Amino acid sequence: MKIEVPFSKALRxxxxxxxxxxxSKYEEAVNIMAAASTTPISHDPRLLGVSISPRRxxxxxxxxxxxxxxNIPGLNLARQVKLCGTRSGRNIDKFREAHLTPAEAKLVSxxxxxxxxxHLECTLVEHYSLGDHTLFVGRVVVTQAEAGxxxxxxxxxxxxxxxxxxxxxxxxxxxxxxxRV
Amino acid sequence: MKIEVPFSKALRxxxxxxxxxxxSKYEEAVNIMAAASTTPISHDPRLLGVSISPRRxxxxxxxxxxxxxxNIPGLNLARQVKLCGTRSGRNIDKFREAHLTPAEAKLVSxxxxxxxxxHLECTLVEHYSLGDHTLFVGRVVVTQAEAGxxxxxxxxxxxxxxxxxxxxxxxxxxxxxxxRV
Numbered sequence: 001m002k003i004e005v006p007f008s009k010a011l012r013x014x015x016x017x018x019x020x021x022x023x024s025k026y027e028e029a030v031n032i033m034a035a036a037s038t039t040p041i042s043h044d045p046r047l048l049g050v051s052i053s054p055r056r057x058x059x060x061x062x063x064x065x066x067x068x069x070x071n072i073p074g075l076n077l078a079r080q081v082k083l084c085g086t087r088s089g090r091n092i093d094k095f096r097e098a099h100l101t102p103a104e105a106k107l108v109s110x111x112x113x114x115x116x117x118x119h120l121e122c123t124l125v126e127h128y129s130l131g132d133h134t135l136f137v138g139r140v141v142v143t144q145a146e147a148g149x150x151x152x153x154x155x156x157x158x159x160x161x162x163x164x165x166x167x168x169x170x171x172x173x174x175x176x177x178x179x180r181v
Numbered sequence: 182m183k184i185e186v187p188f189s190k191a192l193r194x195x196x197x198x199x200x201x202x203x204x205s206k207y208e209e210a211v212n213i214m215a216a217a218s219t220t221p222i223s224h225d226p227r228l229l230g231v232s233i234s235p236r237r238x239x240x241x242x243x244x245x246x247x248x249x250x251x252n253i254p255g256l257n258l259a260r261q262v263k264l265c266g267t268r269s270g271r272n273i274d275k276f277r278e279a280h281l282t283p284a285e286a287k288l289v290s291x292x293x294x295x296x297x298x299x300h301l302e303c304t305l306v307e308h309y310s311l312g313d314h315t316l317f318v319g320r321v322v323v324t325q326a327e328a329g330x331x332x333x334x335x336x337x338x339x340x341x342x343x344x345x346x347x348x349x350x351x352x353x354x355x356x357x358x359x360x361r362v
Contacts, residue, residue, distance in 0.1 A: 004323070039219055041311050043313055051223070131225060132225050146182070152350075153352045169334075171334045174356070175346060176357035178348060181353055
């Protein structure tokens with residue numbers, strides 16, 4: 001039997017996408033934002049999309065710099081993800097507040113988050129205003145993953161390296177077993 | 182220590198999004214396609230994105246009809262997901278091949294897949310050609326979920342109703358425990 005899902009919760013049906021920590025930087029301003037609305041788009045060229053509200057500080061920084069990084073946290077960073085998803089970087093230094101370490105990226109001037117499992121460095125190619133959000137389309141220019149966590153696919157065999165998926169509010173799903181169908 | 186991820190596998194870092202079975206219909210032609218590249222976009226209006234290659238039959242059908250449905254399969258449909266993701270609907274009737282049951286949608290003329298856990302009925306509002314794919318932006322018009330599987334968020338407490346996330350090829354991750362941070 002199917003129940004009608006309240007319209008305000010409609011998009012939660014295609015949550016949970018993987019949680020990412022998006023970093024951005026323009027001049028001296030740097031920020032970290034937790035984002036759950038991302039998608040692969042194209043293979044050639046390698047494009048991805050991330051949907052961000054214009055109210056976010058990150059939105060400003062990406063528009064100004066034309067660059068961003070998606071950092072992939074493991075389960076061990078759950079509390080940091082929550083902090084980065086609930087506080088605005090306009091007033092606080094989230095690297096310091098969350099005890100995360102900025103690291104130099106290879107091709108963009110935005111910092112990576114050292115503690116994350118993987119990083120996608122992106123340059124902005126398009127952005128579309130869609131409803132109350134902006135869909136930023138980035139071209140992936142470098143990708144890295146923590147040794148032992150990725151080989152052809154995410155391996156998901158280490159508890160700390162399991163992936164977090166945002167369900168809503170303070171609820172997350174944990175991506176456990178890798179299976180072959 | 183970070184390793185460089187081969188560029189051909191870059192987008193797998195933001196896999197796994199939840200697997201959906203997208204249904205589409207134009208005149209007498211109906212199809213099911215497995216898709217892993219979806220994202221919530223806007224809350225007001227309620228918009229989502231799904232990235233589909235122009236080579237797919239589904240691409241044609243959505244362009245012609247301006248409607249589609251994203252159906253959410255559980256772990257119990259893993260084999261059907263694989264079939265729908267590897268065969269083209271140009272030559273076969275995937276409902277019949279995969280033993281799936283078409284059901285009437287509430288507001289669109291595209292069939293739902295009865296065996297799925299949830300459905301998002303969508304009307305097309307935009308589509309963007311981005312690299313080798315098209316990003317279809319749909320406005321969600323009705324959403325339903327199987328009773329007992331969704332309340333505020335996906336509950337993930339029933340083994341069969343656990344969510345499948347595509348890692349790559351025949352590899353999937355299973356979204357297990359719901360945690361609160």
